[in-house]
Amino acid sequence: MSNFNMAWLLVGLCAFVHCHHIPTYFQAQRELSRGRYHFPYHNIAIGNADFAFKFYHDVVLGAAGKNIFFSPLSISTAFSMLALGAKSHTLNQLLSGLCFNQTEITEQEIHENFRALLEHLNNPSRNIELSLGNALFIDEEFKPLKKFLQDAKHLYKSDISHTNFNNSEEAEEEINSYIEKKTNGKLVDVIKGLDAEVLMVLVNYMFMKAYWEDPFNPIKTREQDFFIDEHTKVKVPMMYRNGRYYTYHDRDVSCQVVVLPYKGTALAFFIMPDPGKMKQVEDALGIDLLTKWFTSLTEKRINLHLPKFSISTKYVLKGILRRLGITDIFTEDADLSGITGKPDLKISKAIHQAYLNVYENGTEAAASTDSQIVPNSLSPTIKINRPFIMTIIESQSMSFLFMGKITNPNEN
Template identity: 75%
Template sequence: MSIFNLAWLLAGLCVLVHCHHIPIDFQADNQYSLVGHQNLPHLKIAPGNIDFAFKLYHEVALGAAKKNIFFSPLGISTAFSMLALGAKSHTLSQLLSGLSFNQTEITEQEIRENFRALLEHLNNPSRNIELTLGNALFIDEEFKPLKKFLKDAKYFFKSDISHTNFNNSEEAEEEINSYIKKKTNGKLVDVVKGLDAEVVTVLVNYIFMKAHWKNPFNPSNTQEDYFFVDEHTTIKVPMMFRNGLYYTYHDTDLSCQVAVLPYQGTTSAFFVLPDPGKMKQVEDALGRELFLKWLNSLREQRINLHLPKFSISTKYVLKGILRRLGITDIFTNEANLSGITGKPDLQISKAFHQTYLNVHENGTEAAAATVIEAVPVSLFPIMKMSRPFLMIIFESNSQSILFMGRITNPNEN
């Protein structure tokens, strides 16, 4: 049996500086709520993608007890939905179920068309945010995929297609790594190493995001402070500070605070700070219903916000994680990927995911141009990210979770 190697590489960069507020629907009581765009063609896959994001988080967290977690659920869903173009029979239904698509409510064709519309929406340069999300297929020169598979990959998933000499593994690795480096603005280099001898195809998924805070942190307010990794470990971190208006919510049921920091356009970061000792309680409850509850409960108020300045990089081998979600056939001889070649003679040998995140203040010039409100900060509630917290980067018009994770140690890269 040939091996179809899904060397699935996701590169996520978030450089956070200044920007406009995300679109919100202002209620009389200053409630934050999702802007309704129910007629948009990509919203039918949103519930499945959100469910998959939280299911994936739970599985990733199983193997990362006290480690940082950061990944792009949308990138993973996009890559494997593209792979579904070539899946047949039980392998296809298993893939779609594992990706949280209810096959009684949405058809395979609708999933493809919704992803095409979603990619067009997110890659639109007029959105005032630097965000690129796409795919690439590197195909061995002697391997002949079906024309329909290549055509659909390009049409529905905006995939670049390159013919590569996998007989020269060093040359193939260099070609793929150069592509990834270019698509991630140089943030991920030498990602592919040690390609399997029987590789015939490598699928790459990438996502690059550069966004800016609406209200930047003044660098002169950043000071070294303590971060409590756990009850036994304390470290020092550069802690940013800003007093301002934010949409927040105190979830008394789960003992955590939620605050939304807006970026440019329609993207925002949700920071969730569990009370001491309550991280597992919050993580266990994570899901679409809880996230919608937080969205509908947010209220605008002035707070003193303290947030670490940090940079982290993560990498995951997805095989075990996805198998626990029920996606098993594609990694075995039971795989039916005959939609790629016309024959059920392929299986996935590898699937992995890599991201990079950088959170910092805005530059001094932009910060100086920001109006700093002269108010006695001691009068306002404090939200200080001085212990492990969750971060969810959300695009409201498509209702997509672009990235999510847990920051346990801001100094651990």
């Protein structure tokens, strides 16, 4: 049995922005609930969203007191690409684990919709720097089927490189150099210790960089208390801005929601549970709750305090995915005969790495911000100073780009 080593690597570098894409997202969500799919990628939006929440619920169980951050779309894209080579029970497990209802959408439709989604997200005209793609590093003596390679390139925009895995140091350097370039230098030396029998490495990367239209003024960033729990607090740099934002306090699940749209077509949700209510909010978290928040959001001027922070996370996916029902690909029962024509491959390793940076975005642009500020006494205050959940959504495609929970902004 040969081994097939896979790595998912991504980075999100985010300076959030303020504009008005709430109606865009809500309209897309409402149309989807009525079964009206205006663009091909809308056919996979609900499945991808369900997978995002499913993955979050599993990760949070083993991460008490820790920061969580990942890209559900990156993981979904990588495993959907792997499905090109999966057959029979292995294929069914993959698609079911990714939350696709195979009675409602065919395997080919899933692949075609991912192709459309990748084209949409990589379109530079959307005023956001977002790059999402795949790469296959294949051993020089390993001969995948031509159809698999063609489909990977056509449907998933995958780069394909022939690599000498007999020289592991050289192979690691080649792959790490590619990842570093695609993530603008944010991820370096990710691949270490390649398995001796590795034949192919699959890399999925996502890089995003966006800016506030009305930036936080760095001069107003101050150290303030962040309450990790009822017994522990830390000092964090807290950004401040007075402006108009969509907000909602959900008394049913006890949390404050603030939405910060990016310049372009993306939204950042910040969900801060009331003290002691994190588990209650997490238990209820899902697409239905998100839909409720969209119908309840109101725009108002507030004094917003938001931590300035950066985090980096890394996950070995094998255990998580097996708990989500994707099991065979890691065992001798795997059927990946669509890659070679023979069922002699399995996954030896699956890695997911993410990076996020939230900051003010410069002083020059902030000069125009002050002219829009009204007296603080007229505005209510929302201070994100307790553990919070966040998710970043591309509004037109309803794609969950990133998701996480920040328990301690100082913990990188």
